[in-house]
Each structure stands twice: as C-alpha cells, then as structure tokens.
Amino acid sequence: MNQSIDVLPDHKKTQLYRLRHSLSHILATAVRQMRPEVKLAFGPPVENGFYYDFDFGDSPLGESDLEEVERRMSAVIKERRPFVREEKSFDEALRFLEESGEVYKVEYARELIDTGVANGDTLSFYSSGDFTDMCEGPHLDHTGEVPKKCFKLDRISGSYWRGDEKRPMLTRIYGLAFESAQELSEYLAMRKLAMERDHRKLGEELDLFVQDNEVGVGLPLWMPKGTVIRDELEKWARETEFLGGYQRVSTPSVTRKELYLRSGHVPYYEDSMYPPMPVDENDHYYLRPMCCPHHHKIYASRLRSYRELPLRLCEYGNVFRYEKHGSLSGLLRVRAMCMNDAHIYCTPEQVEAEFKAVIAMYQMYYGHLRMGNFRVRLSLHDKSSDKFVDRYEDWEHSEDIVRRVLDNLGIGYEEEAGEAAFYGPKVDIQVKNLMGREETVSTCQLDFVMPERFDLNYVDANGERKRPYILHRAPLSTHERMISFLIEFYGGAFPTWMAPVQVRLVPVNAELAEYAQGLEAKLRGAFFRAETDLSDESFNKKIRNAVTQKTPNIWILGKQEMEQGTVTWRRYATKDQKCVPVEDALVMLETMRRDRAMDNFADVNIW
RNA sequence: GCUGGAAUAGCUCAGUAGGUAGAGCGCGUCACUCGUAAUGACGAGGUCCGGGGUUCGAUUCCCCGUUCCAGCUCCA
Missing domain, CATH: 3.30.980.10 (Threonyl-trna Synthetase; Chain A, domain 2)
Structure with missing residues (x-):
C-alpha cells in the first residue's frame, strides 16, 4: 500500500x-x-x-x-x-x-x-x-x-x-x-x-483449555492441565514481584460506572467494554476492562508520604473486554482474561529508575523463556488524533523519558505514532504468532493523566503535596495471550517446571506396577506432578503415548531398575536417556524445578 | 462489526446426482504382559450446527440464524 x-x-x-x-x-x-x-x-x-x-x-x-x-x-x-x-x-x-x-x-x-x-x-x-x-x-x-x-x-x-x-x-x-x-x-x-503448532490445535490435543458455546464466545475454560501452566506462571510472577518490592492486592471484577467516568474509559472506550448492568435504581455496574482504577483507589485510600514511594501494587487480575466478534481467536484474542498487572506510583525523580527496573524484568522473563522473537515498539501519541489527551508538553516530556530509558539500556526499538495509550506513551513487546499476526504481548506505560483524574498525591520532604507518576506494566501479559504464544513457540512441549505432567512413570510390565506406584507416591509427596501408566497397552504404545503428550520426563521402570533402585530417565527434548539412582533423580528434579530449567530445549543439560 | 469460506462420531475427514450415513484414530470389553513412537479381536458412539421453506421424503436444494476459519477493522 x-x-x-x-x-x-x-x-x-x-x-x-x-x-x-x-x-x-x-x-x-x-x-x-x-x-x-x-x-x-x-x-x-x-x-x-x-x-x-x-x-x-x-x-x-x-x-x-x-x-x-x-x-x-x-x-x-x-x-x-x-x-x-x-x-x-x-x-x-x-x-x-x-x-x-x-x-x-x-x-x-x-x-x-x-x-x-x-x-x-x-x-x-x-x-x-x-x-x-x-x-x-x-x-x-x-x-x-x-x-x-x-x-x-x-x-x-x-x-x-x-x-x-x-x-x-x-x-x-x-x-x-x-x-x-x-x-x-x-x-x-x-x-x-507451523500449523501443527497452532495453540488452538495443541490446546485441545494436550487438554489445556476448551471453549463452550453455552458459556460464550471468547470465554475459554481452562482445563486442569492448562491451569497448571497458569499457576506456575503466577507463582513465578509472585516470586519475581516480591523480590522487586511489589505488594499484592486483590480487587473486584465489577465496578460502578462512576469509576470509569473518572478514569475516562467511559465514554472513550465504552464500545470495548461489556454493556453496563443496571443495579438498583440509578446505578450501573461494568465488568472491568482493566485493574488500574482499582489500584489507584487503593493508592488514594489515604494520604501518602514520599517515603512510601515507589509504591508497587500488583495483581493477577481478571479483566473483561468486549472485543469485536470477528477478531476473537483461540486464546490470542478473548473477552475474559487474567492479566499480570501492576501499577507503580512514584515521584518524578524515580520514574526513570522504575521504568528501567520494569524493562529489566521484561528482559529477565523473555530471556528465561527464550522468547527472542519479538520487537520493541515505542508507542507514541499522534497529534492529529483526538484519541489522546490534549496535553502536548506532558506528551513530549514523558515520551522523552521513555525513549531515554530504552536508549540507556541499549534496547533496539521502533517508534510508532498513534499507538500510545490515551493517557501516556508505552513500550510494547510485539510478537508474531504462527499466522504472522502481530500482537502486543507485554506493555509498560507511563501515565501522566490518571494521577490528576484520581487526584493522587503524596507529601514531599517539604510537606508539599505533589503528583506522582504511574507506571502500568504487564510483563507476562495475560495468561491467555502469553500461554497461546508459549504453546506455539514450544510446540506444546513445556519445560519440566511448567509441564502439566512432569514425570510419566512407565512400568515395563504389570509386575512393576506396584513399584511404579510407590515411586509416584514419593514424587507426589515432594509435590511433583507424576503419573503412572497402568494401562494394558504395549510398552511401545506407552512410550508413544507419553511422547505424544509431550511429557518432558519419562521414567522407565523394569526389573533391573527395581532391583537396583534406579530409573531409566528419558528426556522429551533430546530423546536421550540415562539410568539414574532414584534418590539422585529426585535431587535433579528438585534442581530443575528450583532453577526453572528450560529443559524443553535440547541444549539445556539436566544431568 | 464487515467480506469470503466452512460446519457429518470425542478427533481428523470421506459420502449421499434428495430415499436418515462410513473410515482411521480415540473410547469400551476380552485376549496378549510386552525394554524405548501404534499387539490383536469384538463392540459402543451420529437431531449429518439450529430454525424455517420447497418436496411424498431434506444431512443434501433455498432462506434466516449460530459457531468456527481466513482477511479487513479494532485492540486500554
């Protein structure tokens, strides 16, 4: 064009x-x-x-x-x-x-x-x-x-x-x-x-999620196995955020219209919200499209001192957006999602350091997950559009801050006008899915508008009231979008720490069933997700089934293993196998879990 | 939301020039007890997406709707 x-x-x-x-x-x-x-x-x-x-x-x-x-x-x-x-x-x-x-x-x-x-x-x-x-x-x-x-x-x-x-x-x-x-x-x-890796196909094959018409379009139901992946991501986020000085909060999914009038989402974004629910006489409630206003209210619940800042509030929050029917797609675009959300309230002096810390967190997550196939977009406002708040100097100023942070970190990025949030510039992590469709996975936004709308302030060292800045960030995106990309990127083969079934125990014949079950109990006692294949299938078929389900670790148990107290450990990623004493194997598993080893990649050595 | 295409068993799909359907996989039962990707036999599963219309008769033809797929638009 x-x-x-x-x-x-x-x-x-x-x-x-x-x-x-x-x-x-x-x-x-x-x-x-x-x-x-x-x-x-x-x-x-x-x-x-x-x-x-x-x-x-x-x-x-x-x-x-x-x-x-x-x-x-x-x-x-x-x-x-x-x-x-x-x-x-x-x-x-x-x-x-x-x-x-x-x-x-x-x-x-x-x-x-x-x-x-x-x-x-x-x-x-x-x-x-x-x-x-x-x-x-x-x-x-x-x-x-x-x-x-x-x-x-x-x-x-x-x-x-x-x-x-x-x-x-x-x-x-x-x-x-x-x-x-x-x-x-x-x-x-x-x-x-590539189509074989389509998350919609694998999601069904691997029993991760389903959609049900009676529930509604764009409203995925997470199966037990898919929920394991969500839980592991959440656990990781909790640890990371704890170490990053965040505090967890929990806020409701429905809210009065008043809140979104204040934030400006009504009327600007009302089209993208579920229609309001009439409650009582003159009151309307909305399903929330984002968590920010709730977090702002927590900030505003009492007077804040500069000594409290930066205040970092985080929540894996459910949000609801009325996306256009034709744009819904698997987990990639849904109408109900759970977001790795947080808001950082800080002084103007702290903005750069906080933004940097957030970007560093992104780099850590993406590096660890080996998600290298993204581009960084610096999303700026567009003067010719009425979508953005009309405060030219603030735009210039905050865009400079974000640009400077990226430059200082030596991160390559592309600037795009008109892609900002209506309240401020953002850094977006853009990832293409298998079909070549690009979506924003993660985003970090600098907000100079909401502090005023919510009349947020803090008392500085001189006893004067000042406006904080707000950073909105969601490095792990929503579970829906992040996991859709992970499924496709990993081809459904998750690392042990995330895998729905971490160890599949395969007894060579029925005589080994008891031994296998004992081992399973031991693993489960150590909080590992282990399953024993007690089916009547042939040994070959059992291996095939475990492999087809992309189980990261298969422990094969035969007479020899039972007598020696070992397991023959077969890795999914490499098809390599090794005979290991049970106690050693347990320690290795513990290490993999602790380090969140990416053993779904063949170059990662686990033994 | 718009344009186009599609919808048949749990899954992948074949089929019916209009006379209510079939395969493979999966599932169940039985036999086999097996050392690294599919043991064999038998069996159960279908409102052929939903609603109207045409017809003696519709899964098949027509209309409307729903959902899915691709693209466009949108995407806090």
Missing part, C-alpha cells in the same frame, strides 16, 4: 520485490479478463507474496474462481509481455484514470498530487500488454521473467478501502510468490508444519 514515489529504498530494488510487484499486476490483468468492469484499488508486494484489492460491484469472484485466475495468470506470463513505464502529467494521469472509471486510483492520484508526495510534475504508469496501472514500480522487464511455478494464489478475503471501515469493502486476493518453485514449496511445507 506504500506507493510513495520517492527515491526507491533498497528493498524495492530487489528482484524479489519486482517479481512480487509484477505478479500483482499480472493478477489484476487476469482478473480484469474475467471481470472487465472491476475497479482496481491497491496491489502491493508484501511479505511472502503480493495482493491486489478489487471492487467487483455486484459480481464478485469467489474462492472457486481462483483456479481460473491462476490459469489466466500463467497464460499472461507465457506471453512475455514487456512492462513499459510511462510518465503522464498530472492532468493527463487524472484524465486517463477518470476515463477508465478507476475511482480509487483517481482518489489516490489526487492525494499524491495534493500532498506533494508525487515529486516532479508527473505520475508514473506501467503497462503490460493491454493492462495499464498507475504505479511507481519497479517491475520485471517482461512477464516471462516470472519463474515457473513460483507463485500460488493463497486466499481471498475482504478489506476496507484505505483500511477504513466506513469506506467500501473490497475483495483482496492474496498470492504467495518466491524466486523459485522450490522456495515456494519450502514455504508451503514450513507453513504446514
């Missing part, structure tokens, strides 16, 4: 870029053969391929038409049509587009001209055969340069013109394209493999 005609950046000069861009023109050429009346919108190259947006009016193409489109594209490629660039003056360009009825192109051309993005006094067009499109290029020399079988139409879906839901809904056709047939098939194979 980025069709600015500035000097071409490097990535646009690559052969792959030209290939994908040319294929989007070839796609449009084929589509126009089938629907001569079609109106063209944007058709850029994108990651893994290209797309083109069409307005089909009353005769849309559907999924079943893609095969024919692809056939026609191949025919165009065979014709070796040259791509010819032509510059048209502004007037000429507009006349041409208007005459061909390209209303979307006309709008875009006018915008390029009006905003001065079009440098010089011309707009460029590319023609290949009878198809001409306004386009900055570059393209292949001719359609015959498209390698054989290097592309595939992938999906067809809707998209709004200019990404604006108030404007017409267009039809977008996505294609995959690579420089060779082999790369395409490799990509397809990779994607197929």
Whole structure:
C-alpha cells in the first residue's frame, strides 16, 4: 500500500520485490479478463507474496474462481509481455484514470498530487500488454521473467478501502510468490508444519483449555492441565514481584460506572467494554476492562508520604473486554482474561529508575523463556488524533523519558505514532504468532493523566503535596495471550517446571506396577506432578503415548531398575536417556524445578 | 462489526446426482504382559450446527440464524 514515489529504498530494488510487484499486476490483468468492469484499488508486494484489492460491484469472484485466475495468470506470463513505464502529467494521469472509471486510483492520484508526495510534475504508469496501472514500480522487464511455478494464489478475503471501515469493502486476493518453485514449496511445507503448532490445535490435543458455546464466545475454560501452566506462571510472577518490592492486592471484577467516568474509559472506550448492568435504581455496574482504577483507589485510600514511594501494587487480575466478534481467536484474542498487572506510583525523580527496573524484568522473563522473537515498539501519541489527551508538553516530556530509558539500556526499538495509550506513551513487546499476526504481548506505560483524574498525591520532604507518576506494566501479559504464544513457540512441549505432567512413570510390565506406584507416591509427596501408566497397552504404545503428550520426563521402570533402585530417565527434548539412582533423580528434579530449567530445549543439560 | 469460506462420531475427514450415513484414530470389553513412537479381536458412539421453506421424503436444494476459519477493522 506504500506507493510513495520517492527515491526507491533498497528493498524495492530487489528482484524479489519486482517479481512480487509484477505478479500483482499480472493478477489484476487476469482478473480484469474475467471481470472487465472491476475497479482496481491497491496491489502491493508484501511479505511472502503480493495482493491486489478489487471492487467487483455486484459480481464478485469467489474462492472457486481462483483456479481460473491462476490459469489466466500463467497464460499472461507465457506471453512475455514487456512492462513499459510511462510518465503522464498530472492532468493527463487524472484524465486517463477518470476515463477508465478507476475511482480509487483517481482518489489516490489526487492525494499524491495534493500532498506533494508525487515529486516532479508527473505520475508514473506501467503497462503490460493491454493492462495499464498507475504505479511507481519497479517491475520485471517482461512477464516471462516470472519463474515457473513460483507463485500460488493463497486466499481471498475482504478489506476496507484505505483500511477504513466506513469506506467500501473490497475483495483482496492474496498470492504467495518466491524466486523459485522450490522456495515456494519450502514455504508451503514450513507453513504446514507451523500449523501443527497452532495453540488452538495443541490446546485441545494436550487438554489445556476448551471453549463452550453455552458459556460464550471468547470465554475459554481452562482445563486442569492448562491451569497448571497458569499457576506456575503466577507463582513465578509472585516470586519475581516480591523480590522487586511489589505488594499484592486483590480487587473486584465489577465496578460502578462512576469509576470509569473518572478514569475516562467511559465514554472513550465504552464500545470495548461489556454493556453496563443496571443495579438498583440509578446505578450501573461494568465488568472491568482493566485493574488500574482499582489500584489507584487503593493508592488514594489515604494520604501518602514520599517515603512510601515507589509504591508497587500488583495483581493477577481478571479483566473483561468486549472485543469485536470477528477478531476473537483461540486464546490470542478473548473477552475474559487474567492479566499480570501492576501499577507503580512514584515521584518524578524515580520514574526513570522504575521504568528501567520494569524493562529489566521484561528482559529477565523473555530471556528465561527464550522468547527472542519479538520487537520493541515505542508507542507514541499522534497529534492529529483526538484519541489522546490534549496535553502536548506532558506528551513530549514523558515520551522523552521513555525513549531515554530504552536508549540507556541499549534496547533496539521502533517508534510508532498513534499507538500510545490515551493517557501516556508505552513500550510494547510485539510478537508474531504462527499466522504472522502481530500482537502486543507485554506493555509498560507511563501515565501522566490518571494521577490528576484520581487526584493522587503524596507529601514531599517539604510537606508539599505533589503528583506522582504511574507506571502500568504487564510483563507476562495475560495468561491467555502469553500461554497461546508459549504453546506455539514450544510446540506444546513445556519445560519440566511448567509441564502439566512432569514425570510419566512407565512400568515395563504389570509386575512393576506396584513399584511404579510407590515411586509416584514419593514424587507426589515432594509435590511433583507424576503419573503412572497402568494401562494394558504395549510398552511401545506407552512410550508413544507419553511422547505424544509431550511429557518432558519419562521414567522407565523394569526389573533391573527395581532391583537396583534406579530409573531409566528419558528426556522429551533430546530423546536421550540415562539410568539414574532414584534418590539422585529426585535431587535433579528438585534442581530443575528450583532453577526453572528450560529443559524443553535440547541444549539445556539436566544431568 | 464487515467480506469470503466452512460446519457429518470425542478427533481428523470421506459420502449421499434428495430415499436418515462410513473410515482411521480415540473410547469400551476380552485376549496378549510386552525394554524405548501404534499387539490383536469384538463392540459402543451420529437431531449429518439450529430454525424455517420447497418436496411424498431434506444431512443434501433455498432462506434466516449460530459457531468456527481466513482477511479487513479494532485492540486500554
């Protein structure tokens, strides 16, 4: 969609870029053969391929038409049509587009001209055969340069013109394209493999969570095994927060409207909240979409001295957000979630150090979990939007603070305007899931608005009342989102400390059952989640079942082990095994649990 | 919320040119008692998503709804 005609950046000069861009023109050429009346919108190259947006009016193409489109594209490629660039003056360009009825192109051309993005006094067009499109290029020399079988139409879906839901809904056709047939098939194979790790699929297979229509959409039910993972994360957070000087609080999930009028969430974010519940005569209650106002109220419950600051209040709190139906997805986007929330109230002098400490905590968590596949986004306000509070100097000031913290820590980040919270800038950890959809996992926000709205203050050393700053932070995100990413990232294989079943005891035959159960009791006595396979299955099948469930540790018990007081310990991550005396094995397990060893990775040595 | 697609056994899916359905896995029973990824036999499971319509008859065709999937939008 980025069709600015500035000097071409490097990535646009690559052969792959030209290939994908040319294929989007070839796609449009084929589509126009089938629907001569079609109106063209944007058709850029994108990651893994290209797309083109069409307005089909009353005769849309559907999924079943893609095969024919692809056939026609191949025919165009065979014709070796040259791509010819032509510059048209502004007037000429507009006349041409208007005459061909390209209303979307006309709008875009006018915008390029009006905003001065079009440098010089011309707009460029590319023609290949009878198809001409306004386009900055570059393209292949001719359609015959498209390698054989290097592309595939992938999906067809809707998209709004200019990404604006108030404007017409267009039809977008996505294609995959690579420089060779082999790369395409490799990509397809990779994607197929990746889908095996889909948290929705694994969540069901591993019995982690379910959704039930009678309960409601976007309201997952956590099964016993999934709850183990939540509990372990929470336990870790409690320890980490205790060491970080946080204090735990507990606050309710429903609240009077008054609170959200004060915070400003009503009316600004009312659309994203569950509708209010009428209670008593004139009172309305909301399910809370976040915990902050409750924590602010705890802060405000009495006068605070500077000696108490920073005050760090934390809570794994349930929050409820009325997300749009079509955006719900597994655990990734839900309407009820449990958030690793905390609010830090501090003096202006303390802000930087506190922000730094929070970022350090993020680095610790992400480093430990080996979640290296994220980008850091510095989310700033956007002056042209009315979504943000209107306090220019505070924005500049607080954005500087956050930027400075990131710079000092040497953290690479990308700034994005318009992504801030309405009350302040934030640092977001952005992670892509298997489908390539990027979501914010964790966020840390600097808030200069709520202290005033809630009239929060503290008494400084001189006896004067001052406004504190507030940091909002959620490094472990919500259980729902974090665990959805962990499932996919780990392929469902959790480290021992988080695993629903930590040790699966597999007796070689029925005679060993009693011994196995004794060992299980011993493990459970030491608070390990151990299970014995007492089924009548073959030994091979028992191993297979334990492996399929991705149990991190299988303890195999045969006659020899019983006699020697050992276990044969098979690791999931490596398939290695080792015979270990029972007492030693217990100590090793204790160590793994204490250190939260990431033994789901093969390079982690546990013996 | 919007556009498109889908919904058949617990799961993955086949099928019926309109005459109420089948496989594999899983589950149950029995036999087997087994040393590192699937022992064998038998059996039980279905309002073919829900509601209307057309029809002698609808899982199949039409309409409406629900849910799921993909994309768009949104995302404190």
